[in-house]
Amino acid sequence: MELTGAQALIKSLEMEGVEVVFGLPGGAILPVYDPLLDSSIRHVLVRHEQGAGHAAEGYAQVTGRPGVAMVTSGPGATNIVTPLMDAMMDSVPLVVVSGQVPTTAIGTDAFQETAITSITMGITKHNWLVTDPADLPRVVAEAFHVATSGRPGPVLVDVPKDVSNARTSWYWPSADDLDLPGYRLPRAPEPGLVRRAAELLLGAERPVLYVGGGVIKAEASEALRRLVDLSGAPVVTTLMARGAFPDDDPRCLGMPGMHGTWTATTAMQRADLLVALGSRFDDRVTGKVATFAPGAKVVHVDVDPAEIGKVRRADVGIVADCKVAIEALCEALEELGSTPEGRARPGTPAASRPDLGPWHAQLAKWRQAHPLRYEQTQGGPLKPQFVVETLRELSPPDTVVVTGVGQHQMWASQYWRFAEPRTWVTSGGAGTMGFAVPAALGAKVGRPDRTVWAIDGDGCFQMTAQELVTATAERIPVKVAILNNAYLGMVRQWQELFYEERYSEVYLSPDLPDYVQWAEAMGCRAFRVESPEEVAPTIEKANEIDDRPVVIDFRTDAFEKVYPMVPAGASNDEIIEGPAQGEGGR
Known part of the structure; x- marks a missing residue:
């Protein structure tokens, strides 16, 4: 059977059991998008390539299967560099297919050309530049094997446009056909x-x-x-x-x-x-x-x-x-x-x-x-810890929790009670702000039977909120709780503790943007909560909505800090429990 390279690529993804691809088309990858119309693979059209990568990560973290993303050359490829690095740090199986300019144009500074295999060499387990369409089935099989075996991680397959258009004979490689010199999996423990x-x-x-x-x-x-x-x-x-x-x-x-x-x-x-x-x-x-x-x-x-x-x-x-x-x-x-x-x-x-x-x-x-401590007073400022605890109490026990990075991430980890694996999705080693919304989208695609709550900060939310347009258009009903403290909270906490309260470039404003109007403009249901008394009723309303994404803007105490805390570079013996307890307390 003779196929184009693009058809062979899509068929190879099908042979690997891929059910969904997150991506955004462009010129160099365009030939590969055509056979997608005839494929069983679902494609989720994101609004930014970074969203494709993080969504694929979220999918991988909740399912245990590799997430797949597809982008075009040049800026499309460089926009997915951050998710590749994030997946490398957290050992997430991720397969990225990038388009590339024709082989005859490589090295000429052609339109939207970039050496993405060189750029990603240090943040992937391996990457491939395919120059012969006959190699595509084998390379795809190798890519999935490398991404999912041993210590999982990201891989990238770069496919020039002329390779996608060229014709080749279809085959599917056996395990013996894989060409991975030097790649050795661990044996049984001694x-x-x-x-x-x-x-x-x-x-x-x-x-x-x-x-x-x-x-x-x-x-x-x-x-x-x-x-x-x-x-x-x-x-x-x-x-x-x-x-x-x-x-x-x-x-x-x-x-x-x-x-x-x-x-x-x-x-x-x-x-x-x-x-x-x-x-x-x-x-x-x-x-x-x-x-x-x-x-x-x-x-x-x-x-x-x-x-x-x-x-x-x-x-x-x-x-x-x-x-x-x-x-x-x-x-x-x-x-x-x-x-x-x-x-x-x-x-x-x-x-x-x-x-x-x-x-x-x-x-x-x-x-x-030495328990975790905070105090929510009636009529006082809304504490973020109280929001997380109330979310936990009112959500199904198998809820998937996704976070961005910062104070809200720590409060979510501290105050949610986890009962099973793959119900917690976050960015650990890379600490990628903007991770939550697209990763929640991917998690919901991977586990449509589960409630998925993204607990995000206002700073993180502003980085990738456009993927809620994707969620609405693709009917992916994720829920987002913004712990809106009007600051880059973790940076402000460090400036308060270690920089004599010199708050340099951390104020964001609670009202700019208007998160409710923004969410509604993206097709979501949206609510604003400003007092402790409103928290539970609003969460209950959000949990009842399952036909579209939901966003809640929780106006939380701007100066609440995350404790306990070990200062950077200090010994764990110098742990600070909080302002009321002082340092250590042993």
């Missing part, structure tokens, strides 16, 4: 290392399971629960791991680090063993590395060998898929005498393990003494 890790767990008096986003990527949440039962160790879940272990389990301490809970952060500092599972010792978690968890031995499990020892030396480093490694660790613990009830079989190594009762008792005391 049994000796796994046993050593299990022995360290059984010998620890103050263990902590330090759970990162890799647990969710590996679909390892059930295995993690078994590990917690067998080991008795408490769990901290990083920003990218929220939902990997249920927040309502008493062994879950919440999020650690710069804006984590006091107990989670301090537990890591006082631990004698950290078992890092799919986490990378990010600076927002460790604070000053030299003072991080000074008395702890480290077991580090990661699918990416480059992460082992990169920030913190591991006493036991295990390179493996998190699910496979956790299951192996559970088997080792059972062989050593641990039981699912957390007890030990007589006559086994587990029988002589330290009693974890005092550790859990200490954690419970810390929790009681």
